[in-house]
Structures are given as C-alpha cells and as structure tokens.
Amino acid sequence: MIDVINLKKSFDNTTVLESINFSVKKGEVVCLIGPSGSGKTTLLRCLNLLEIPNSGAIKMGDDQLTFSERKFKKNKLLTLRKYSGMVFQGFHLFPHKTVMENIIEAPLIVKKQSKAKLIKQGEQLLEKVGMIDHKDKYPDSLSGGQQQRAAIARALMMEPAIMLFDEPTSALDPQLVREVLKVIEGLAKEGQTMVIVTHEMNFARRVADKVLFIDGGFIVEEGPPEQVLDNPSHKQTKTFLQLLD
Ligand code: ADP
Numbered sequence: 496m497i498d499v500i501n502l503k504k505s506f507d508n509t510t511v512l513e514s515i516n517f518s519v520k521k522g523e524v525v526c527l528i529g530p531s532g533s534g535k536t537t538l539l540r541c542l543n544l545l546e547i548p549n550s551g552a553i554k555m556g557d558d559q560l561t562f563s564e565r566k567f568k569k570n571k572l573l574t575l576r577k578y579s580g581m582v583f584q585g586f587h588l589f590p591h592k593t594v595m596e597n598i599i600e601a602p603l604i605v606k607k608q609s610k611a612k613l614i615k616q617g618e619q620l621l622e623k624v625g626m627i628d629h630k631d632k633y634p635d636s637l638s639g640g641q642q643q644r645a646a647i648a649r650a651l652m653m654e655p656a657i658m659l660f661d662e663p664t665s666a667l668d669p670q671l672v673r674e675v676l677k678v679i680e681g682l683a684k685e686g687q688t689m690v691i692v693t694h695e696m697n698f699a700r701r702v703a704d705k706v707l708f709i710d711g712g713f714i715v716e717e718g719p720p721e722q723v724l725d726n727p728s729h730k731q732t733k734t735f736l737q738l739l740d
Contacts, residue, residue, distance in 0.1 A: 496521045496657060496688050497542065502551035504537055511537045518649070519657070522686040526699040529709040532736055535692045538709065539661050542690060544576045556656060579657040580650030584666050586642040588634040594621065595630040598649040605653070618649040624678050640671030644678055658682065660691040686736035696739060700724055708732045
C-alpha cells in the first residue's frame with residue numbers, strides 16, 4: 496500500500512529526515528515511535544504531502560511520486576494525497592459548523608454526491624465512532640475526546656485507503672484517551688491500513704503489526720511490537736523506552 500524510498504526532508508539547512516525507507520502493506524497498522532523532535536510528525540506530513548520531501552520517492556497503490564529539487568507534476572501530488580486521511584493532535588474542526596456539517600464539508604466539495612447521501616454516510620460513521628448523539632452540536636460544546644472522534648469520522652468520510660494519526664491522544668485529558676484509542680483499535684480490527692505516531696506504548700503493543708523506532712532522522716529499528724518494544728536490539732531504542740518507564 497505504501498513504499499517510502501530514501502526519503503529526505505530538510506527545513507532550511509537542517510535535515511530532519513535523512514534517509515527513510517519502509518513499507519506498509521494493505522491492512523497493516525504501523526506505529527511510529529521515537530523521541531520528541533526525531534521527525535515523526537514530519538514523516539507523517541510527508542506521507543500526506545503536507546510537507547514536500549527534498550528527495551526520494553513515495554509509492555501509494557499504483558501511484559508513485561519521485562521528489563527532487565526539480566519540479567514535479569502537481570496533479571500527481573493531488574493523486575497521492577487522496578490516498579490518505581489525517582487526524583491531528585489538535586482536532587482542527589471548524590468551530591462554526593456542527594459535527595455533521597464538519598464531516599460532510601470536504602466530500603460535499605470534492606465528491607459528486609448528494610447532500611442527503613453524504614448525511615446518511617456521515618450518520619453511519621458517527622455511529623461507528625460513538626458520536627451519533629452529538630451530530631448537531633458545535634465543537635466547543637464537546638469534550639476533547641468527542642472532538643477527536645468527530646475528527647476521525649471526518650477523515651473516514653473521504654474513504655481513504657490509509658489513515659494517518661499524529662499523536663491523536665496527546666492533547667487529551669487522561670480519562671478521555673481510552674475512548675479515542677478504542678475507536679482506532681476498532682478500525683484496526685476492520686483492516687483499515689494505518690500509520691500512527693504515538694507515545695502510548697501499550698496501545699502500540701495491542702494495535703501495531705509493526706513498530707518503527709525513529710531517531711535522528713533514521714529508522715533505527717523496526718519489527719513487530721514484541722520485538723521492538725519488549726526486546727529491542729539497539730541501544731537508542733532501549734534508552735528511549737527506559738526513559739518512558
Ligand atoms: P517529532 O514529531 O518527532 O516530535 P517533528 O517532525 O515535529 O518531530 O520535528 C522534527 C524537527 O523538525 C524538529 O527539530 C523541528 O523543530 C523541525 N521542524 C518541524 N517542522 C518544521 C518547520 N516547518 N520548519 C522548520 N523546522 C521544522
């Protein structure tokens with residue numbers, strides 16, 4: 496589903512991602528872990544083309560985009576962007592729209608479907624994330640956990656092949672974390688392909704097929720959670736995990 500090949504990303508003169516290589520198969524859940532500032536968010540934003548890599552390539556499905564200092568085709572960028580839906584730390588809902596209005600906004604513009612049909616689809620997704628009773632509420636009357644569940648439904652409305660989560664629970668009070676993680680675990684069980692940046696190691700243990708430990712712009716270690724989290728072979732991974740205890 497995703498192949499990332501020799502991906503490099505710099506901001507001005509600072510290289511954040513040195514040479515990133517990994518693959519995600521259809522239906523796989525990959526968790527990205529690593530110290531703060533190691534480039535996890537940047538990598539996720541590159542997958543969604545919110546950041547444009549300096550070099551390397553990203554392949555999604557049958558589409559591939561190779562980056563270089565030279566110009567590349569903008570339409571290819573849009574093609575690749577359609578593969579993924581992103582859920583951010585801060586939920587980024589439109590404050591002046593209800594939950595339902597928020598989740599049908601993008602498909603109303605992009606998809607050539609009737610509003611009635613989208614509302615029906617929206618109701619199904621809000622049911623799935625446990626938010627159907629809040630569909631006519633505005634974001635500021637909802638808890639952070641409810642807003643994040645609405646944001647997940649909004650991303651799912653575009654039926655992305657891949658869901659990208661950037662520390663989806665880090666802005667939440669501890670008692671609200673569980674309800675959001677449960678929704679993401681439900682998606683994993685349904686076979687949704689996902690890449691998740693997380694500091695929740697127990698969650699990663701439960702949900703991930705593969706864990707990537709990233710540090711200093713490189714993937715230092717990758718493998719199933721029982722290997723990377725419970726029996727890491729690299730010193731950097733061990734040190735990182737010990738600091739979390
Ligand atoms: P992580 O998600 O692992 O905490 P980030 O990807 O957010 O790491 O950041 C990695 C590094 O890239 C940090 O040093 C950060 O300051 C830098 N960085 C991220 N975004 C930008 C940007 N838009 N401009 C300049 N530097 C950035």
